[in-house]
Amino acid sequence: MQIKHYYIILSIACFGIIFASCDDNAYTIPDGAKELTNDCLKRSLGPNMVGGSIDFAYAMALPFNTGNLVSAKVEASIAGASGTYLENHSYHTGSGGENVGIEIGSPSVTDGIATEVVFTRDTCASTLRYYYIVPEEARGKQVSFKFSASDSNGKQVSYDMGPYNISEMDMKLDMALTNNSYFSISDMAVYNATQAAENPDKIDLVYLFRTMRGVTFRHAFVSPTAENADYLPNLTLPAGVGNSTKFMKVYASADQQLARNEFGVFVDDLDLREINLSNAPDYGINIAQNAGAWLETADGKYRAYIYVNKASETVGGMTISIKRLKIK
Template structure:
């Protein structure tokens, strides 16, 4: 009797498993989905992770597409209501396919229009401060008008500890924003430094001069960064108040180290990340760099050794005596 009960129980389990398997296979056949993570750069707080999520119903129309994040994103997190295609002229063309898109907490949802059988939507996740140095993951799902559902779970993605700021303009004039604080990631004017008693925060100064005189000789100077302590390398006629703190910031000039994020070029697959900052050394570095150029870069270490910074030079302009830069900063 026990053997018979065991056999009947086993048959029951096998039949149930077969039914579940068939149901799952049928579900997969009736609605399909796919996912691409478009963002390839380091995941930095304040920036967005961009996904393209596709779904198609085989026996009806799409009803909703959802994303559930492991941690709620910042402002700007959610689906776009558009699908995109590239026209014959090479220009991207959008078509609105969602009647509404919403985000509440960890859940983002797009409600599709009644005639959408298949589509691809863009989803953007704004990385919050709470994720600095931590991991985030997502579950994407779609539901059809016939009640079938499909989903995909992403791996966990590690968020960088770096801070980043783009498009900072520095001006080499008496009243220009040329005094840079790595701690604040900001360029100040002389008036701002004096009014705020900020000289202790100034790590380097920007200047432009075609030449510099040393004795009776003149040498190329051009666009330069120099520490307040590097008085020998000030441009001719430049000085700072004697009362200022004169920090000495170590600098390592690079000619061919780019960064796609600071360059604002999503097609540039070269990036400076946490490991680059950790491995950067300053054993033979000085506290100034001369003749900096467009698309060049400089690694810096503050006098306190609290920060290592990577400064990318987007553009330098002789006529306006300006430099447009971006910064990534690692904090020890």
């Protein structure tokens, strides 16, 4: 009797499952937009540096055969520096993965805070790239953007982006150092011995390359102090130099904006503001390509991060890039 009940319950459960699985709940394609729509994304990553670019991709479209795009405009809360523009090409990816641009209008015209492209090609969909060059007056402030588009039906749409913080840091790329040259953090410049003698208070570090029997020295940054004479072999310092600059070698901190071959790692204002270099030495030897270091000037006015872009193991000379923040 009990076994019979089990069979009945099992049969009901099976039928229930079959019934539920056969329920016709067909997927329907959702209705697309009926009129002009837009969307936007920020393409560039990392701190927004003065002189650098903030990149966007602005997409706009309306249904096929319902009209065409007339214009696209971007208004920044602070006018961009020279070089700010909105692309007049719409890009798609070619078979080889390359960007293929199709001209859709006249080159953009920038008037104050507004940059506009007028469409000359009859198209109902386009994605335009916008490159905003951060002006000096935006340093330490916030910038926001309003993207807008209009179509031949008189319809207008807009999309707000931001606000974005603008870094207070300075950045300089690819400074070439020659053997026995002098580096100034405050000027973000490289000097020779004669120039260093003319600006001794601005000299923070000596760059030198040496090969020594029995020890590994190679590329070095050394503060030009009497205490560091042992690390400055065969070198007569220009008169007046003597700043003791903090120099802390650091591991795996390659900054994407400085290295340009690393991804997702950035040195920003907060890093330089909060790092404690009070216990750091005032020299660094055996510095190799792709290495980095935190620096602080003797007067504590500037902190910086340098990245070694290029340095041979056998020949003197080095290429570095720097991010610097004024602390005091």
